[in-house]
Amino acid sequence: MSDSIKHECGIALIRLLKPLSFYQEKYGTSLYGLDKLYLLMEKQHNRGQDGAGIATIKLDIKPGHRYISRYRALGKNAISEIFAHVQEKFANLQKTNPEKLSDSVWLKENVSFTGEVLMGHLRYSTQSNNSLENCHPFLRQNNWKTRNLVISGNFNMTNVDELLEQLFELGQHPKEQVDTVTVLEKIGHFLDTENDVLFDQFKREGYTNVEISELIAKNLDVAKILRRSAKTWDGGYAINGIFGHGDAFVMRDPAGIRPAFYYQDDEIVVVTSERPAIQTAFNVSIDDVKEIDPGHALIIKKNGTVSVEQFITPTVKKACSFERIYFSRGSDASIYQERKMLGQLLCKPVLKKVDYDIENTVFAFIPNTAEIAFQGLHDGINSYVRELQGNSLLHRADKISDEEMSKTLNIVPRFEKLIIKDAKLRTFITQDADRQDMVAHVYDTTYGVVKPKVDTIVAVDDSIVRGTTLKQSVLKILDRLEPKKIIIVSSAPQIRYPDCYGIDMSRMGEFVAFEAAISLLRQRNMHSIIDDVYHKCLLSQEMDKEKVINYVKEIYEPFTYDEISKEIARIITPSDINADVDVIYQTLEDLHIACPDHLGDWYFSGDYPTPGGNKVVNKAYMNWMEGKNARAYFSA
Template sequence: MEIIKHECGVALIRLLKPLDYYKEKYGTAYYGLNKLYLLMEKQHNRGQEAAGAGCIDLDAPAGAEYIWRERAMGTQAIQDIFQNISRRIEHAGKQDDAAFFPESKPFLGQIYMGHLRYSTTGRSGMNYVHPFLRRNNWRSRTLMLCGNFNMTNVRQIFDNVVSRGQHPRLYADTVLLLEQIGYALDKENTRLHKLFTDQGLEGIENAKAIEQNLDLRYTLRSAASTWDGGYVICGAVGSGDIWALRDPNGIRPAFYYADDEIVVVASERPVIQTTINVPFAKVQELEPGCAVMVNAAGNVSIERILPKGQNQRCSFERIYFSRGSDAQIYQERKALGRCLVPDIIKEIGGIDKLPDTIFSFIPNTAEVAFLGMTEGLEACLDNKKTQQITRLAEENKLTENTIRHIMSEKLRIEKLAIKDIKLRTFIAEGNSRNDLAAHVYDVTYGLVRNNKDTIVIIDDSIVRGTTLKESILRMLNRLHPRKIVVVSSSPQVRYPDCYGIDMSRMGEFCAFRAAVSLLHKTGRKDILDNVYRLCKEQENAPDNKVENCVKAVYAPFTDQEIADEIATMLTPKDIKAEVSIVYQSVSGLHKAVPDCPGDWYFSGNYPTPGGKRMVNRAFINYYEGNQFMR
């Protein structure tokens, strides 16, 4: 129902054969560029604010450009980028030949890097669009960088960079990481320069030896040892080395594929499967704390850069953002729907109320969970039928007619909600705006029996509740149901993210607002004051002492009490139908998605000290900026 901006998408390609190989086998020397376009387009859902693409040509002669970059803003950024690249290629000449040219051709190279961006920090503009470049007159010191990440200790990283005498041009984690890695790369170059000078190499021979012997393991370890956050950092050196490094807890996703022609890294497995046309088993998940690396000679390796931490693969990433075409993700989302069945049956009044209940879903992203939910309901219905037939058989009352009657009961599955048009509500104010928002969706009439049927409609998450209150419930109320049960396949989102998803403002979460409302109603608003005091005390606590103080806001109440309060808050006063909300439990989440236990959005159990600091800071910002709520 609600758009949540989330972590970015990355794409990295290293071609391992001469360019004329691809020209002969695939009909174009721009094979790598074509694959980059597909990798980016198939991840377009991961970033519609901006995008960027880069290329490095390892065969460019001195005096010719060997690094190209194209970036664009807006929802059409991918198309704009590749249209501009196409124009640059056409301007350079129409011949498509990988042989030597007096000047290298734009975006014809062996290394390609792509990035899709959603801002999670509120910063926007071309200065923040990846990939970033750190140019140098020596190719082995030139660096191109992009990433899917958010660092929680930017201040410490900034202080570290400045303490060495560097002067970052922006206070942004991307720029700071670029300077950190660049500094470590410079040190590695200096070390090798001295080593080969001592061996008698000078000038171009010395430079070539450096290019052929860079060891970026030490470079990455030196920089990454100071990072706290969730990240996949992709980098390329102008002389040919590339890498993609994943954080030690595996918070952000990364997958790779390698053969004797190409190495590919992307944020999602099915994207690589489709683009390269390889089976599931051929695409590997990059282990947390490891980097997939290719050196200048084209040798591929997986290197342990940081000690492996506790598995904290992001569950929200898995259930909400990732492409459902991934085989495992598809089954996990169905399992989420099945886990909700007992609570749904309880909420509608028992299994015998199925004939008076219509099941549907909204939006389309909830369809897979809906399939799992209906499978679980059908299993319950089959069990009911089996019991009825068995009982009648024992009583010698089983006839063909009774069997037909029992077997005729089916789930009522309908397409109730349809997203009609994208209405522009910014021109309206107050009640007029709310009225327009209520018409974003349309309904199918004639299916619901007035004041008798219950509607059960499943969504993949209920985070803020704005669309639910202003549009969905009003829309469904036009069908005159007796009751509306809204089901969320994810648990209550109670805490902000700080690792790359745009959910940072505490007061926006309907679960948090419900807890605050209950504290006021039950005369315990002093808990808010106490939490604020504890959060302030934690600001300067050492990493091993910092705690998530905000858990105390939820502690007095059960999950059901908070869900009931959310339903009360989000139900417009003019709706006659009874409204209830069923949330996935955290235990149900872990049962359905066992390999991605990172659940800090729901539990408040942040995997790094920086996460705990950020949630406390989010509460401080809420408390100090919303005095009227106290």
């Protein structure tokens, strides 16, 4: 993607099903869980570079001894910083008492982070306040083991105001108006309630307080707690949690918006946001890794029992398609094929746009995430050429001349690496004009490949959000090669609407497609639509979210898809370049063909999978009309 967008967080959860001594004997280390947690987090580093955190819980620790450990860090090197902090404890031991490193019982009793339940989190902030306090995991602490709660997740809730009001009605006083706090306190409240019910029950049956603590740990109904907690949540989420005594869970939203995968054998249970992380870390096949179903939770009891239970009624599955196009690693087998298909499906419109002139067209891609879609376009163009050659040579009624045969056989599409992304330049320049000039050099190009004034350049991008980098950098650099025309091809459809489930695309003014629609309305003296939509959005803020519809769709309704694309091309074309510029977007229909199991397309269609989404998009439009540079939802 030429425009940088922050996105979903990443989660990792490990439950060791054997004593630490088992891993010491089999793998030569009692730190097997920590080693795997580090690997899982590094393999998902793409999901969060604002910060990270880990937490571990030790099972069956005697009273008076610490059993919960947590460490968090900020910045792109947070993972390294965290595990350097953890490793330091063992490095010191290596110097003083090296024999203790193989004593799993001693390690568990005396060194932090040597627990059987491990949690990791990678953070991308969706607010500017990126402090250590906002890094997951979050703790809710209590002297009763079974009332302690650790959570982290990949989630955004759209109805934080409503959830806060519910906490107020329960008598609580949350310290912040963010979804992380409301989720933590909601689960914590019903965890407390379940503890109270069980305590009273066992007390009536004559058990001592010490006995009751163990009985509560054994009999806590995790699914019941999650059902009661999530009843009014509106959003996309994959949330993992651990109770202090050792029960653990990972819950996924009813529409399956956010991803969650797990693997289980007789030694370990592991959950991550991305499937390849598990495949790589544990050397298992794709079939061994399962997906947690929407509206279900993977629950691991302290005794090692594993179950998948429904905690909320699943809705129509709307797994995020934008994640497939861009955010997830392309090393996943399915994602790789889907991204290739996106490129293949663009062949016909690209060929039509260049008037089937293969000889005078150079195909390229904008690094780095568009490379797989470009490979699909590459395959599709080559297939077209083979079909053209076959039809010309094998299916002609008349005899082909030697000259025609030679020309036909010599049709070779030109696929080149025209665009090179340089290392990020330091922004020590403070003047705006100089800074913009620096931005223009984020990309460089390969000279001597394009025939000046003759060739058309077709450059594949995986999506176009703002179009800023295209205008300030990519198009200017390509124009230096003196092409006749530049065609930017987006493997994603036009991004028209904000996200509210975890990707940092929440302001209407960020979308060049929206800018194009507004521009066309003004050009055609249709200003009244802009005002009418605002008033409808304003009224909708007082409605129950279940009754709200997406009024922003009316901004786009007067125009065809191609009209919006042409206006986008005009907007992103720098005034000082010579080449003509055109834009081709993937269609929504072809997106669904390429990604049939990920139909969450609200960015493109405006069809939000939860009622809160409609309320958020209307609020985002209001913010734009009122000149407010703010998100339309609360989140940490």
